[in-house]
Amino acid sequence: EDKVVQSPLSLVVHEGDTVTLNCSYEVTNFRSLLWYKQEKKAPTFLFMLTSSGIEKKSGRLSSILDKKELFSILNITATQTGDSAVYLCAVRPFNNDMRFGAGTRLTVKP
Amino acid sequence: EPEVTQTPSHQVTQMGQEVILRCVPISNHLYFYWYRQILGQKVEFLVSFYNNEISEKSEIFDDQFSVERPDGSNFTLKIRSTKLEDSAMYFCASCRGLNYGYTFGSGTRLTVV
Numbered sequence: 001e002d003k004v005v006q007s008p009l010s011l012v013v014h015e016g017d018t019v020t021l022n023c024s025y026e027v028t029n030f031r032s033l034l035w036y037k038q039e040k041k042a043p044t045f046l047f048m049l050t051s052s053g054i055e056k057k058s059g060r061l062s063s064i065l066d067k068k069e070l071f072s073i074l075n076i077t078a079t080q081t082g083d084s085a086v087y088l089c090a091v092r093p094f095n096n097d098m099r100f101g102a103g104t105r106l107t108v109k110p
Numbered sequence: 111e112p113e114v115t116q117t118p119s120h121q122v123t124q125m126g127q128e129v130i131l132r133c134v135p136i137s138n139h140l141y142f143y144w145y146r147q148i149l150g151q152k153v154e155f156l157v158s159f160y161n162n163e164i165s166e167k168s169e170i171f172d173d174q175f176s177v178e179r180p181d182g183s184n185f186t187l188k189i190r191s192t193k194l195e196d197s198a199m200y201f202c203a204s205c206r207g208l209n210y211g212y213t214f215g216s217g218t219r220l221t222v223v
Contacts, residue, residue: 042214097166100153
């Protein structure tokens with residue numbers, strides 16, 4: 001059975017801190033790994049990763065995938081209160097649709 | 111920026127009633143999905159739809175559920191004979207192709223009483 005495990009489940013930091021969120025997975029026929037940010041309602045797309053070792057970057061957020069060790073990390077530098085959200089990791093196999101992890105709830109305090 | 115639109119945003123229904131949740135995916139997207147999220151739990155896959163047919167469904171998507179794309183723009187999820195445990199946020203999503211990220215709608219919160 002495909003499995004996506006995120007850690008930590010929740011994290012509280014102060015503005016300006018750097019955080020690293022983890023996602024490990026077990027999936028047959030891996031196609032891609034995706035990161036989403038969920039605030040009040042719908043998940044919003046952050047990154048899609050398909051190749052090992054290639055960092056994707058968007059502003060203060062970056063992510064990288066390790067297909068050998070079956071994990072990905074999402075880094076957020078210089079955190080702001082607006083980064084407070086649940087960060088979801090999802091894995092997409094070739095012959096199935098996305099499966100989500102339980103998420104990491106990030107709270108950034110002023 | 112193009113959006114996936116879902117209506118209604120909130121629906122309250124009595125147990126045993128049928129509900130239809132509506133979605134308008136992004137117009138040039140080819141793959142359509144329904145996910146649900148029970149309060150405090152993870153986002154769960156229900157069904158995917160491509161080329162006017164279901165391409166995959168999860169064990170949650172039993173005979174109580176059905177999907178339809180009746181007119182080339184709407185994508186609906188019907189839940190027959192709703193149960194209390196169907197109460198959840200239901201998200202529609204679409205994507206352009208299998209190598210693209212999904213765009214989610216803002217969800218319909220279904221409350222079964």
